[in-house]
Amino acid sequence: MSAAAEIPDQEPPKGKRRLVPLLVVLVLGAAGFASTFLGLWSPAALLETVSDRGAAEAAPEVVFVDVPRIELNIPGGRGRVLVLSTSIETDQAQQGEILHLMPRVSDAFATFLSGIDPGAYDKRGVLEIIRGELLTRSRYVLGEAPVKDLLITEFLIR
Structure with missing residues (x-):
C-alpha cells in the first residue's frame, strides 16, 4: 500500500505544465521579432508575389x-x-x-x-x-x- 500512495506524488504540478507552452511561444515570438528587426527577413516580402515585383519594376512612365x-x-x-x-x-x-x-x-x-x-x-x-x-x-x-x-x-x- 505504501507504493500506491507514492505514485501521485511523483507527477509534476499542473501549473508548471501550463507554463512550458507559454514560454515556448514567448521565446519564438522574441526570436521572430529580433530577426525582423535586424533585417534578416521581411514579412511583407513573404506576402509579395513574383508578378508584383515584376510589375513594380516595369511600371510605365x-x-x-x-x-x-x-x-x-x-x-x-x-x-x-x-x-x-x-x-x-x-x-x-x-x-x-x-x-x-x-x-x-x-x-x-x-x-x-x-x-x-x-x-x-x-x-x-x-x-x-x-x-x-x-x-x-x-x-x-x-x-x-x-x-x-x-x-x-x-x-x-x-
Whole structure:
C-alpha cells in the first residue's frame, strides 16, 4: 500500500505544465521579432508575389498631356468669363492616341462647361464636380485605358 500512495506524488504540478507552452511561444515570438528587426527577413516580402515585383519594376512612365485652354462666357448677363486649363494623365504608349483625339476632348469639355447653370459656379464644391464630369467625358471619348486621371491646372472666373 505504501507504493500506491507514492505514485501521485511523483507527477509534476499542473501549473508548471501550463507554463512550458507559454514560454515556448514567448521565446519564438522574441526570436521572430529580433530577426525582423535586424533585417534578416521581411514579412511583407513573404506576402509579395513574383508578378508584383515584376510589375513594380516595369511600371510605365507617366505623361501629362495638356488639353487646350478653354475660355467661355458664362451666360447670365454679368459678363463673367470662365478660364479652364487641364491635363490628362496617361502613360507613354497612349500619348499619341490622346493627342490624335484632342479635338474631340476639347469639344466634349466645352459642351459640358457651356451647359452649366451660372449659379452653380458660386456654389461650394463646384470644382470637384467639374473635375469628375470632365474625367468622365475624357474617358468616354478616349476610353478607360488611356486616361489615368485628370488634373485641373487653371480654374479662373473673372
